[in-house]
Amino acid sequence: MVALIINVLAMAGLLYAVASVLPGVRMKSFGTALTVSLAYGLLNYLLFWLIALVAFIPMLLSFGVFGLVINAFLLWLTDKLIEDFEIPSIGMTLLMALLLTLGKFLLRVLL
Numbered sequence: 235m236v237a238l239i240i241n242v243l244a245m246a247g248l249l250y251a252v253a254s255v256l257p258g259v260r261m262k263s264f265g266t267a268l269t270v271s272l273a274y275g276l277l278n279y280l281l282f283w284l285i286a287l288v289a290f291i292p293m294l295l296s297f298g299v300f301g302l303v304i305n306a307f308l309l310w311l312t313d314k315l316i317e318d319f320e321i322p323s324i325g326m327t328l329l330m331a332l333l334l335t336l337g338k339f340l341l342r343v344l345l
Contacts, residue, residue: 249261249270253267259320277311281308306324310324
């Protein structure tokens with residue numbers, strides 16, 4: 235349980251940091267980052283493997299890089315669900331998904 239709380243807080247901090255660095259990405263507060271972290275994590279847990287299973291051939295042909303597109307889609311879906319979180323374009327969504335993927339990898343290595 236403590237590991238889950240640490241993971242959500244770390245992801246919220248990462249989301250808040252990436253949103254503050256990227257131009258045009260709007261996140262109202264750290265509380266919004268916590269909400270986005272929970273929603274994105276839940277969507278990722280529930281939908282990622284289902285979408286990856288449906289998109290098995292593109293995942294296989296791209297050696298898993300298509301997973302970045304799936305993460306961007308889930309981030310876009312989170313953007314549509316949370317009112318205080320806004321990403322202006324699909325390019326920015328892809329860039330944010332890339333930075334979040336790299337950041338999650340670094341957090342996994344550090345924690």
